[in-house]
Amino acid sequence: MVNCLLCNRSLTKRLTVSEIIFPGPIRKQVVCNACFQKFIRYSGTNACQGCGREDKNKLCTDCQRWQQQYGWHLSHRPIFHYNQAMREFMQQYKFQGQYHLRAVFQQSLQVVISQMDYDLLVPIPVTNHTMKTRGFNQVTGLLENIQYTELIKHREKQKVAQSKKDRQSRLKTKQQFFLDRNITLQGLRIVLVDDIYTTGRTLYHAAELCYQNGCKRVQSLSLAR
Ligand SMILES: [Zn+2]
């Protein structure tokens, strides 16, 4: 018997007539519909072309600021809204270290990524400290069935966890990443993946590094925003 990963109710479901007549690949269900409905997808309509949030402008004021600072802006795609359900999910998955919960959104990411055009899929890394204390990178956990390249690494010295800093000090921090391997990114199209888009600071650092190493185009994706 399989139970919902979030509420633990049984997932046994009756097959529909068409599933009996046309047995296709069975979609692996890991959470019940009631739980999954609490996560709200971005529709993509009226979205900021930078960060994907719903905004009346083509480019929201935050993204206009990035555009001014870098001379380019990321084209970011968030999948779900960072609402109460997502906050609770992140709390359990990331901060309480319930690694088995990575399965909840693997399929959602897989579907979105399969529609994107890129050469390398690059997850945002966690710091060595987080790796030691949490024991896993919550981003690569979400990408389990997808090919990705761990290309960038955290510079050491970062003492305060991103989530503990306020918005202003997060925006000001210096480049936090370096390229993990000596490879040329000349002409490549990269998609960066993170779990949550907050201010964009982390993804802009990673994107800047990619562009400095010759990337042709950098886009990004996050589970939530
Ligand atoms: Zn459930």
Ligand SMILES: [Zn+2]
């Ligand atoms: Zn924006």
